Amino acid sequence: MKKFSRIAVSLFFLFLLVTLQVEAQNKHAFNIKDGHFMYDGKPIQIISGEMHYNRIPHQYWKHRMKMLKAMGLNTVATYVFWNMHEVEPGKWDFSGDKNLREYIKIAAEEGLHVILRFGPYACAEWEFGGYPWWLQNVEGLELRRDNDQFLKYTDLYIKRLYQEVKDLLITNGGPIIMVQVENEFGSYVSQRKDIPLEEHRKYNAKIKEQLLKAGFNTPLFTSDGTWLFEGGSIEGVLPTANGENNVINLKKAVDKYNGGKGPYMVAEFYPGWLSHWAEPFPSVSASAIARTADNYLKNDVSFNLYMAHGGTNFGFTSGANYDNKHDIQPDLTSYDYDAPISEAGWVTPKYDSLRSVISRNVKWKLPPVPAPIPVIEIPSIKLTRVADVLSYLEKGNKVESDVPLTFEQLNQGYGYVLYSRRFNQPISGILDVSGLRDYAIVYVNGEKVGELNRYDKKYKMPINIPFNSTLQLLVENMGRINYGSEIVNNKKGIISPVKIDDMEMDGNWEMYKLPMDEAPDLEAFSHADVYSNKTLSTDALVGRPLVYEGTFSLTNVGDTFIDMSDWGKGIIFVNGKNLGRYWNVGPQQTLYVPGVWLKKGLNKILIFEQVNDHIRTEVRTIKTPILNQLKK
Structure with missing residues (x-):
């Protein structure tokens, strides 16, 4: 047994020596010396x-x-x-x-x-x-x-x-x-x-x-x-x-x-x-x-x-x-x-x-260029259900405050917040949301009356709020500033009082969070807020933010680009993956869909359309992106 133990110990140290030698051979050096980058001397x-x-x-x-x-x-x-x-x-x-x-x-x-x-x-x-x-x-x-x-x-x-x-x-x-x-x-x-x-x-x-x-x-x-x-x-x-x-x-x-x-x-x-x-x-x-x-x-x-x-x-x-x-x-x-x-x-x-x-x-031979990822085209994806987001949000949890709260105060990083305020008396004048960060669609009693956005410095618009009515602003964070001195001023939502004719509208604000950190589940919406393809053409939904849902089947997968040139503004989820933001002002009119996020068989698409100027019943993909079609 003692002889066996000595052999085992010797083998262990031999293995350790070989391992250290291999590691030393594989280890390289990089430093800066005599005005040069030096690799292995x-x-x-x-x-x-x-x-x-x-x-x-x-x-x-x-x-x-x-x-x-x-x-x-x-x-x-x-x-x-x-x-x-x-x-x-x-x-x-x-x-x-x-x-x-x-x-x-x-x-x-x-x-x-x-x-x-x-x-x-x-x-x-x-x-x-x-x-x-x-x-x-x-x-x-x-x-x-x-x-x-x-x-x-x-x-x-x-x-x-x-x-x-x-x-x-x-x-x-x-x-x-x-x-x-x-x-x-x-x-x-x-x-x-x-x-x-x-x-x-x-x-x-x-x-x-x-x-x-x-x-x-x-x-x-x-x-x-x-x-x-x-x-x-x-x-x-x-x-x-x-x-x-x-x-x-x-x-x-x-x-x-x-x-x-x-x-x-x-x-x-x-x-x-x-x-x-x-x-x-x-x-x-x-x-x-x-x-x-x-x-x-x-x-x-x-x-x-x-x-x-x-x-x-x-x-x-x-x-x-x-x-x-x-x-x-x-x-x-x-x-x-x-x-x-x-x-x-x-x-x-x-x-x-x-x-x-x-x-x-260079002195080395360049390897061959790898083949591109296969690309597919889906001529038509039928959208068979929609959900009314305003109605859904207002039935959910709310945060109450005398003044509008920022995303950060609501402990929300990204996405959207619906700001809502009830008026017991009629009021008309110039709505001023100078604290908007960054984009808002304005509704009165659920009917769209205008858009405000920080890009155009459009913070004001005429407003007419009847007796016993509700003002709603669906506010989107379009990305915090990433460069320059303004990076220190990056709160989102509404960061200062909302005014009408220079009077601050304090009191009775309700906020509904819509982070969209996950794909919306239409099964979580009440039955009354989900509409089938038979009722998609209803005028009552025009101008209201909707989630469109559709499914499509594939026999082969590959990269593709969803064509959103006929849509307004929003985001898209495919099989639970958030592809990002689209906006018809351009110049980008397509969203890239990596083929690895698709699967053979059944796939699901969800489109959150904020502007919704008309009802859609289908969407398509194309093989080539559109990145230079400016409409603004």
Whole structure:
């Protein structure tokens, strides 16, 4: 027995030695040295593409990684959206399309390095720039500041994120080569002149320290326009540039803030651009992008295509911008971005141009381009039932208050709220909802009388409320602002008193929550509020918000696009998945349906139509998206 024990111990140590040797062989090194990015001791040029896991069904991640690799990229970059993971304080979700670990592991399997852009602020045309909406309910918390309450939550987020990815850092044998500190902070500094520059710098330095203390021991970098390095750079952290096409300017700026040497990287090289509802869909020339990429490659400038593949803002994840002309500019559901890889993962002329340029400048052979996901068309989906949402809501639970409450006060992040007030006496005049955030349909006794919206700064309209009548406003959150100084003013719903002829309508407000966090169940509606296809044409339903329901059978599944060009405004669920928002103003007129969300046999569609200017009995899908049909 003693001899057997000695043999077992010897075998164990032999196994351990072999395991350690294999791990040592598989472990790679990445660092910044002598003005270069170094991988296993040799200079490397990072040729990266931005692609966000949350914007792509997880079943397609491998396909999209192969698309990046075939374009000639050696790296994938992704933001981490805090609000997708900490859905409420202390409640974390890294499952399904939020499985960051799996996404990074697939990148490694496909031979791609990973750049992690954790935030805590992301921007990215994403709801609230990635911040959880509930942060606004924390007493004393101020976003993006040297504020104890805010930094307490960022520290918890960073530590939780480290638990998810610690073994995936390059220093621990994983593919993550770099981690970003904050994001475009120099831009924020330039807009918040009310905060001393020294305080801005203290905040940024504290985010860096939180990263280091958590264990993020890879090279760190910041990302700003070169003209904003003064406010966004951090001592000991590599500054990289956004949107800088001039190599000379890039090198001058980096040298100034990085001890007179490189490496040089454009962290956001824009092959396309973001797009808003009610505005033309932007486009960028393929030849111009190819020329810029060629210039980078020939001058040892690393770059990250933002976006290489945009994907989709499913559900309520799209954010918003703002300018002086519009109080809000809601982002489209599609995040196609005019990127080299389209929303549905297709090759574009821009892809072909970049692949050609990169192949001429690198020493490795590019793999073949993977085939696209199959596409199907469904000529007609019959809508056989509808449910009256106003009637349903007013029979449900209500919150009473003397004044309208915000979404945040109602503890609701997204979706809709119905605000209702009974008037015992008649009143007429100019209805003023200057505190509207962001879009409202106005009813009197259930009859539609108008629309208000923040995009057009349309906050006022004539109103006539008869004796013993009810004013109703169905208010939609169209996405919290994700960029700029207004990010700190992001409450939703109605945030100030409702007025008629400048008199505040206080008292007797009732609020009915409609978060639409799950697909509505028509079986939960009362029998009187659900109508069959035999009564769909009834005029009594026109102008009222409805949920349309239909089913369809498939023998083969594939990607498709629901054509909503004849509809008004709303959201769609297919087999329980929220595809996102449609709005007939355009330019987007279709919603992308990933084939992995369909199934052979019976499928269900639910359409929440807010405007409902006429009754519909069917909807169809098409094989090609419509993203540039502006109707406004």
